[in-house]
Amino acid sequence: MKRQEIADATYETLRSFKTTYSGMLQEDTLLGFGGLNLDSLGCLDLVLQLESVTGITMRTEHLTADALESIGSLIDFLQCSDHDA
Amino acid sequence: MPKLGTWDRIVALSIPIEDKLRLLRDCAKDAGHDEALSRWAQHHPRIAMHDNWCERAWWGVAAGELVRKNIYDPSTHDETLGLLLKADWQILEEARRAGPFIIATAHLGPPQFLMNALTHTGWFMLFWTNMSGKPSWFYAGRESMFLDPVISSGRSMLLVKSALHLRSGGILLGAADHPSGERTIAFEQWGRRWQFSLGLPTLSRQLNIPFVFCLALWSGERVLIQCSGINVPDQALPEQQWHEEWVRKYWAFLEPIIRNSPENLRFMRQVVHL
Numbered sequence: 041m042k043r044q045e046i047a048d049a050t051y052e053t054l055r056s057f058k059t060t061y062s063g064m065l066q067e068d069t070l071l072g073f074g075g076l077n078l079d080s081l082g083c084l085d086l087v088l089q090l091e092s093v094t095g096i097t098m099r100t101e102h103l104t105a106d107a108l109e110s111i112g113s114l115i116d117f118l119q120c121s122d123h124d125a
Numbered sequence: 126m127p128k129l130g131t132w133d134r135i136v137a138l139s140i141p142i143e144d145k146l147r148l149l150r151d152c153a154k155d156a157g158h159d160e161a162l163s164r165w166a167q168h169h170p171r172i173a174m175h176d177n178w179c180e181r182a183w184w185g186v187a188a189g190e191l192v193r194k195n196i197y198d199p200s201t202h203d204e205t206l207g208l209l210l211k212a213d214w215q216i217l218e219e220a221r222r223a224g225p226f227i228i229a230t231a232h233l234g235p236p237q238f239l240m241n242a243l244t245h246t247g248w249f250m251l252f253w254t255n256m257s258g259k260p261s262w263f264y265a266g267r268e269s270m271f272l273d274p275v276i277s278s279g280r281s282m283l284l285v286k287s288a289l290h291l292r293s294g295g296i297l298l299g300a301a302d303h304p305s306g307e308r309t310i311a312f313e314q315w316g317r318r319w320q321f322s323l324g325l326p327t328l329s330r331q332l333n334i335p336f337v338f339c340l341a342l343w344s345g346e347r348v349l350i351q352c353s354g355i356n357v358p359d360q361a362l363p364e365q366q367w368h369e370e371w372v373r374k375y376w377a378f379l380e381p382i383i384r385n386s387p388e389n390l391r392f393m394r395q396v397v398h399l
Contacts, residue, residue, distance in 0.1 A: 071281065072280075072281045078281065079280065079281070079306045079307045079308075080274075080280055080281055080282070080283040080284040080285075080305055080306045080324060081284060081305075081306035081307070081308055081323065081324065081327055082306075083281050083282075083284065083285050084284035084285055084288060084327065084328075084331065087285050087288070088288070088331060098285070098289060099289070100286070100289040100290065100293060103282070103285065103286055103289060105282070107282075108281045108282055108285060109281075
């Protein structure tokens with residue numbers, strides 16, 4: 041999948057998530073504290089939904105310490121997992 | 126009450142760990158006069174029911190701290206793990222032969238014992254553990270086996286990394302009486318509030334992964350491994366009901382230990398001063 045396609049799927053999925061975040065979703069929006077405030081359960085929900093929507097299976101070797109830091113890093117994580125499929 | 130400093134003196138002795146544990150039993154006989162412990166027992170009569178409850182609870186805390194100190198000392202690590210009665214890993218072996226699974230433990234019994242014993246099995250493990258205060262030699266070469274739910278970068282990753290590990294065929298050890306997300310189920314029993322996190326049942330249900338409840342518990346001056354049977358998630362239940370069912374089963378496993386085994390009440394560490 042092209043990065044833009046992955047990004048579109050990510051934003052659409054995030055828009056269905058109930059969060060207290062009122063700002064615009066963009067690549068530097070944090071997933072955790074200071075942004076969407078997703079906890080570990082929320083991050084798991086998000087990742088599993090994105091797998092279902094994109095057909096990409098996330099891979100452990102690409103799960104770096106900052107993979108779940110922001111929307112942008114999450115898209116990168118998905119893209120890396122897709123390249124290795 | 127046992128004199129402050131007694132634990133330090135016993136720990137410093139150059140004698141086998143089992144002998145230190147027996148010496149702590151003698152000291153524990155004075156625990157009935159421990160004001161904080163006695164007060165706690167008076168406020169929780171349905172937990173502190175046994176005649177020698179304070180003595181056993183004090184010993185459990187003192188023995189647990191001895192284990193914690195020695196298990197992370199390379200010169201006494203193996204001797205400490207030698208306290209384990211012939212480990213009955215049968216249930217866990219059976220679960221492992223069937224595929225990935227979750228070992229759900231709790232903060233009861235000697236601290237860190239189960240995790241350390243499992244690191245020697247050679248199984249494809251991932252452990253949820255507070256990594257602070259542990260020596261670097263313990264992690265050297267195997268940092269990927271551990272996830273710290275306390276540090277901020279560990280918190281968001283906790284369940285995603287655990288899910289990927291399980292999907293790779295791995296085994297996860299985590300405690301549900303420690304935070305793994307904001308959602309919890311709490312209830313009052315015996316005048317105390319008990320709260321459990323939903324990370325483990327969520328992983329089990331979302332990934333359709335079986336789970337076993339497992340604890341390392343004091344049995345005299347030795348340690349035994351106690352496991353439940355292998356449980357599979359009930360996919361027919363709605364999410365909230367599944368979480369409640371999971372916590373009900375978890376509590377059914379823990380409750381008899383809390384009620385009948387004062388030496389295994391690790392949370393008494395907050396009350397006892399050694």
